[in-house]
Amino acid sequence: MKAGLFQQQTLKLSMTQELSQAIAILQYSSQELSSFLENKLLENPLLSLEHNSSLPDHAASGRRKSKRMSMSGNKQNFIEQLSGDAPSLEEYLLSQINIGEYTRKQQSIMLEFIRNIDENGYMRIGAGDIAEAHCVPIEEAERCLKAIQRLEPHGIGARNLQECLLIQAEYEDPDSLAKRILEHHFLLFAEKKWKEIAKKERITLKQIQDVFDYVQSLNPRPGSRFYQDKPSYITPDVVVESRDGELYVSHYENGFQELHVNELYLKKMQGHHDKSVNHFLREKWQEYQWISRGIQQRRDTILRVMTKIAECQPDCFHFGLGHLRPMTMKEISDELHIHESTVSRAVKDKYVQTPFGTFEMKTFFTSSLQSANSEDMSGQQAKIGLKRIIANESKLKPLSDLELAELLKDECGILLSRRTVAKYREQLGIPSSSKRKRFE
Structure with a gap:
């Protein structure tokens, strides 16, 4: 053994920056890809986005179809889905309080209670804490809390589920069997140990069943309607259509954004002879090419995978998920001669619009x-x-x-x-x- 310099040839795979970015782009969902491109627009002045709706269809057999699919018939009036600003829960509760009935101290305590109601309508602070903060007896804080619990929506300000349901049942009928069961046998009732309740209350199981049906109609989250999130809409990546007994797969045209070069900025910057400016342009031009190729590869891979899925699951797309046959990602990867991980990334968080609804692409893989x-x-x-x-x-x-x-x-x-x-x-x-x- 001795130290020395030697030459040796080896073959190895290396993860280039372009390959790493292409892999990341492939597994992005539509929303993630949109956010990624918006961030890149802020970093790279050469980039610009244009909405494109001229992508070709592909038959499930793999043939290219010349006729473009029109999505104009599916346009929705999104203006009708917008609503005005509704009052908040705090505003709604305060509007019901008659300030003439309460002292300034009581009003301050009630306001403190209301501000500690969570999005489901439950009180997240104890009467003892409020009493200590406002230097009043705990009985005074409890009276203020009870006043809030008498407001609408019924059940608001409850400290737990039992109290929430109990407030609603008491409002309907203070002497009802439902109120008695919720107050004295809540755990047995929830665990459906109804025979013990029937024995203690000397009632029939049918009566308890009626109480159960009634409790099912109560609202366990009385404050939720004031905290409703704006609905989020799923944008499918591909569309599968059945035409004359044949399946056609295409990209969802309305959700496609095409990446272009900002020609105006490029021409303006090319007139400079500064080396740093030219170096900057070369870097941003290379980044544009990488992203553009990554998006194109993502689009092609998703389309190839979905086309092969449609080929392997024709009965499912013609007649519904009840005819879904067993299929694994390994089968698709073998058919397309790509790695199984590529198929996994291609279907991750991607959606397909079918004749019977919109589903995740991974829905069609089952053991x-x-x-x-x-x-x-x-x-x-x-x-x-x-x-x-x-x-x-x-x-x-x-x-x-x-x-x-x-x-x-x-x-x-x-x-x-x-x-x-x-x-x-x-x-x-x-x-x-x-x-x-x-x-x-």
Whole structure:
């Protein structure tokens, strides 16, 4: 062994800046890409954005279609969706207070309470804290809080869910069975341990069922309507249409922004002979080319992936998600001769507009389930079957997860374990059999 200088040739992959940026652009959602370009416009004076609505369609078979899809029929009047400024919760509550009935000290305490009501309408400060801050007895603070709880919307200013529902039930009927149950048996009622309540109150399960139906009509978040966020609209990246029995895939034209060079600025700057100015222009021109190529590659990759998905799932796009067959990202990557991670980035947070609704692109990837007839079944088909069986069950005697598994096998030919049925049921937001039971 000795020290020395040697020459050696090796092959290795390196992550260039352009490749890294292309990967980042590919996995951006439409909103993220829009924000990215807006930030770049502030940094790079050579960039400009123009709205473009002239992208070609592609048939699901991969052929290019010359006729452009028109989206003019789907234009919406967004002006009608805008609303005026509604009063805030604080303004609404203060407008109901008759200041002539309260002293200045009480008004100050009530204002303090109102300012500590959260977006759901719940009080987030204790009467003791208010009493200490205003140097008054706690009983005085409690009286002010009760005055606020008598305001509309009913249930406002409650310190917990039980008190919120109790205030609403008391307003409807101070002597009702619902008020008595909510006040004295709230936990047993919520956990559906109704037999204990029936024994203690000497009432029937049918009466408790009626109370349950009534409580379901109450508002557990009385302040939420004053804090409604502005609706956010999903912009699909691609559109799948069925025309004469054939599927066509295209970019969503109204959501496309084309990147251009600011020719006016470029011509103005090219007249300078300053080396620093020329160096700046070269850097910004190179950045424009990188971003432009990245956007084009993103657009092409998403279109290729969605076209291949449409080819592999024709029944799904013609007849709905109930006909979704098992398919993995590995299958699509093998068909397109690209890496599986590229497919994953291409479908991440991307949406597709179909004849039966707008969905995430990853919705069309699902694992294969074992079936009684050896046919491939998807998890989506299992969920649809599960939802249908539960909808048709007897509410007086709901089916257990084990019984649901047996019916899925007999009616749909899908073999699932009890635990998998429970997992799918929870994903669908369906409660357990004990909580689905009704007493007539």
